[in-house]
Amino acid sequence: MSERHTIALTVNGVRRSASVTTAITLLDVVRDTFDLTGSKECCSEGECGACTMILDGEPVNACLILAVESDGSDVVTIEGVGSEVPTRLQQSFLDTGAVQCGFCIPGMVMAATALLDRNPSPTLGEVREGLSGNLCRCGGYGRICAAVLQTVGGSDDA
Amino acid sequence: MPFEYARPRTLAEASELLNGAGASALAGGTDLMVAIRHRKTRPTLVVDLKRVEDLDRGITHDKRRVRIGARTTMAQIADDEVIRSQFPALVAAVSVVGSVQIRNRATLAGNLCNASPAADTAPALIAFAATVEIVGAGVTRTVPVSSFFTGPGMNVLESGDLVTAIEIPIPDPPAGSAFARVTRRRGVDLATISLACLVDAEGGVRFGFGAVGPTPLLAETSLNDLESKPGWGRLLSVATPISDVRAGADYRRAMLDIHSKRAFEVARAAAGRR
Numbered sequence: 001m002s003e004r005h006t007i008a009l010t011v012n013g014v015r016r017s018a019s020v021t022t023a024i025t026l027l028d029v030v031r032d033t034f035d036l037t038g039s040k041e042c043c044s045e046g047e048c049g050a051c052t053m054i055l056d057g058e059p060v061n062a063c064l065i066l067a068v069e070s071d072g073s074d075v076v077t078i079e080g081v082g083s084e085v086p087t088r089l090q091q092s093f094l095d096t097g098a099v100q101c102g103f104c105i106p107g108m109v110m111a112a113t114a115l116l117d118r119n120p121s122p123t124l125g126e127v128r129e130g131l132s133g134n135l136c137r138c139g140g141y142g143r144i145c146a147a148v149l150q151t152v153g154g155s156d157d158a
Numbered sequence: 159m160p161f162e163y164a165r166p167r168t169l170a171e172a173s174e175l176l177n178g179a180g181a182s183a184l185a186g187g188t189d190l191m192v193a194i195r196h197r198k199t200r201p202t203l204v205v206d207l208k209r210v211e212d213l214d215r216g217i218t219h220d221k222r223r224v225r226i227g228a229r230t231t232m233a234q235i236a237d238d239e240v241i242r243s244q245f246p247a248l249v250a251a252v253s254v255v256g257s258v259q260i261r262n263r264a265t266l267a268g269n270l271c272n273a274s275p276a277a278d279t280a281p282a283l284i285a286f287a288a289t290v291e292i293v294g295a296g297v298t299r300t301v302p303v304s305s306f307f308t309g310p311g312m313n314v315l316e317s318g319d320l321v322t323a324i325e326i327p328i329p330d331p332p333a334g335s336a337f338a339r340v341t342r343r344r345g346v347d348l349a350t351i352s353l354a355c356l357v358d359a360e361g362g363v364r365f366g367f368g369a370v371g372p373t374p375l376l377a378e379t380s381l382n383d384l385e386s387k388p389g390w391g392r393l394l395s396v397a398t399p400i401s402d403v404r405a406g407a408d409y410r411r412a413m414l415d416i417h418s419k420r421a422f423e424v425a426r427a428a429a430g431r432r
Binding site for chain 2: 060061111
């Protein structure tokens, strides 16, 4: 029960380890120790979704997870999505003009990626529900939802 | 916010660790982490329950009941076929907890232990006569969800106690249920009021009310009683809402009245179809 713990994670397919204090979060260790700064810290209380990562297959708020708690997990961050070539989803974000200031976009892409993994042909309502844990202060929700629907050949008319 | 962290493997170990002063149990972390960050709680020890072998993550059923292990998340509950068919009001309730990301972490047991008067899942569990299984000092006991809460943020758990499961009896013959919730905005908000209604085949009616008293509340009545205005008055008189940032007491009373009546109609119609 010492205050420092050694943790081992798989991050974007690569085994990583770190020595962490108890109070730091999964988001802190990914950003500050592993230097993967695509995931953002914003509200720090699970409201905004800017820190969304995929942990053991499920989208989660990394700001609400202790680094020690995530020991042994498999984590995918935005750096692990389309790192060589943008995914179709990411290309749709570009094509539809869904990216304004860009701060929320890593979280949006992670949440949308997880949504499409689970539900490959969502309705507009399902896209909205799937992204309801992600806030965009530019208010660009219309184009973000359109981008997700465009990826799967759907329309946002409904 | 310095604290120690422990990852017990057995219930006995977890119970012993939680017996100490300043220990907080960590399940999904969606409440605890926020509380720590806002200094609302300052634990000296965080006891991570996710690797406790005898705490189940998952849902089992037999003909008479559904058992939800303490580590089961809201997302798992919303996906379970038996729960979807037997307890639609509970599915509706867990589906409005936070967001997808929150529901992948938050546990039903944690939602109850946090004991918010506005806990989204409590009214449905109360209406369905669910029970909480608690283990403390090696002894297992069972408490109805309707008497689990003792005040805002308070419950019957003693130091060293752990919730191990929530059990819900499957209504036989089948019953109808409905859930309603009023929030200031559509998603990711605490309830201004919430309620669930169960109408059973014998004409019994059970309501669970949330955010209209110091704890989630049970109100029992019957189809006969609800034929009359005084019957509705008696039912709703258990509510003692306060005024706060989300709504005034009068507004809460008015919303409880109208949404109870609507939910009752939905539950009664569903009971008739089953």
